[in-house]
Amino acid sequence: MTLPTPEEVRRVACVGAGVIGGGWVAHFLARGYDVTAWDPAPDAEAKLRRLVDAAWPALTQLGLAEGASRDRLTVTPTLELAVAEAQFVQESAPEKLDLKRDLLARLDAATPAGVVIASSTSGYPMTDMQTTAADPSRLVVGHPFNPPYLIPLVEVVGGEHTEEAAVSWASRFYEVAGKSVITMDREVPGFIANRLQEALWREALHMVANGEATVRDIDASITEGPGLRWAVMGPMLTFALAGGEGGMAHMLDHFGPSLKAPWTRLEAPELDRELYDAVVSGCDVAADGRTIAELVAERDRGVIDVLRATGRLGGKAEPR
Ligand SMILES: NC(=O)C1=CN([C@@H]2O[C@H](COP(=O)(O)OP(=O)(O)OC[C@H]3O[C@@H](n4cnc5c(N)ncnc54)[C@H](O)[C@@H]3O)[C@@H](O)[C@H]2O)C=CC1
Numbered sequence: 001m002t003l004p005t006p007e008e009v010r011r012v013a014c015v016g017a018g019v020i021g022g023g024w025v026a027h028f029l030a031r032g033y034d035v036t037a038w039d040p041a042p043d044a045e046a047k048l049r050r051l052v053d054a055a056w057p058a059l060t061q062l063g064l065a066e067g068a069s070r071d072r073l074t075v076t077p078t079l080e081l082a083v084a085e086a087q088f089v090q091e092s093a094p095e096k097l098d099l100k101r102d103l104l105a106r107l108d109a110a111t112p113a114g115v116v117i118a119s120s121t122s123g124y125p126m127t128d129m130q131t132t133a134a135d136p137s138r139l140v141v142g143h144p145f146n147p148p149y150l151i152p153l154v155e156v157v158g159g160e161h162t163e164e165a166a167v168s169w170a171s172r173f174y175e176v177a178g179k180s181v182i183t184m185d186r187e188v189p190g191f192i193a194n195r196l197q198e199a200l201w202r203e204a205l206h207m208v209a210n211g212e213a214t215v216r217d218i219d220a221s222i223t224e225g226p227g228l229r230w231a232v233m234g235p236m237l238t239f240a241l242a243g244g245e246g247g248m249a250h251m252l253d254h255f256g257p258s259l260k261a262p263w264t265r266l267e268a269p270e271l272d273r274e275l276y277d278a279v280v281s282g283c284d285v286a287a288d289g290r291t292i293a294e295l296v297a298e299r300d301r302g303v304i305d306v307l308r309a310t311g312r313l314g315g316k317a318e319p320r
């Protein structure tokens with residue numbers, strides 16, 4: 001098989017079809033690709049089709065690529081069939097290191113030579129996952145954000161044994177497929193965005209554990225506060241504006257000394273039963289009777305509104 005350029009890809013395989021794999025399937029279908037999917041769970045196909053159906057109204061609102069159709073999804077009975085003719089593979093299996101190692105080796109054995117295989121891992125360095133694959137040179141991380149059919153960002157990075165060409169091929173492919181890509185030139189656990197999210201998340205858990213804030217307060221503190229700015233400008237430029245006409249330099253002179261104040265506890269809290277229950281029941285209170293499906297629909301509508309309001313959405317998606 002001759003290897004396609006990123007622009008020539010027509011057939012994508014998604015392996016693991018839960019929240020993220022299913023989200024990738026919906027994204028690639030909406031962009032007009034033929035998608036094959038495999039997942040070992042007995043009820044996987046029904047769940048996947050439900051997820052794609054739930055995402056389709058949002059995707060239709062965003063604008064489907066020419067020829068995009070849910071009929072272009074084939075769920076295969078084996079992993080080998082899913083990847084046999086794939087021109088790109090996205091792995092989204094559970095976040096367990098041994099499982100990822102074995103699965104990536106199996107995918108490498110079954111996928112046509114040279115085809116790039118990306119893992120959705122939330123934080124494992126590819127170097128740790130590519131240890132048992134016969135050809136680790138084509139294995140990359142392509143870390144998405146939930147839901148991959150709406151949140152543009154993908155973080156791309158290779159491992160010690162990944163060829164640079166595979167990393168740049170993957171980055172270009174994701175761009176062609178409508179994603180917004182950050183390509184990292186070195187491995188950092190958690191990549192960029194999850195390191196940032198994790199810092200916030202640890203602090204939030206400490207506050208719940210100590211009874212300093214409710215789950216609801218924490219969510220409102222972001223959605224009614226900094227979250228509104230972050231959709232427009234990241235934390236750096238946002239803070240540069242806190243320095244007025246003096247910009248970031250004045251901001252650092254003025255507020256830099258408070259960085260040493262004990263505002264944060266970056267050690268992870270103990271996720272004991274009490275904290276676990278407080279977070280879970282706090283989320284039930286915050287959901288206020290809304291089901292997960294209702295929350296997903298509400299989130300999707302909101303993200304589309306934000307993308308539209310910030311000029312990141314045109315009318316129809318460009319056909320590939
Ligand atoms: N949930 C999230 O917000 C995000 C998750 N990720 C990453 O995406 C990956 C998948 O996570 P989720 O979709 O959340 O998990 P999930 O639990 O929703 O889905 C995992 C799917 O993998 C299937 N599976 C189990 N063993 C498998 C195997 N050996 N081979 C292939 N599939 C297998 C399961 O049946 C299930 O459908 C993980 O690496 C995770 O870190 C990345 C970004 C965000």
Ligand SMILES: C[N+](C)(C)CC(=O)CC(=O)[O-]
Pocket residue numbers: 121122144145146194197
């Ligand atoms: C919770 N998470 C670590 C799996 C989140 C991600 O990896 C990215 C996201 O969607 O926020």
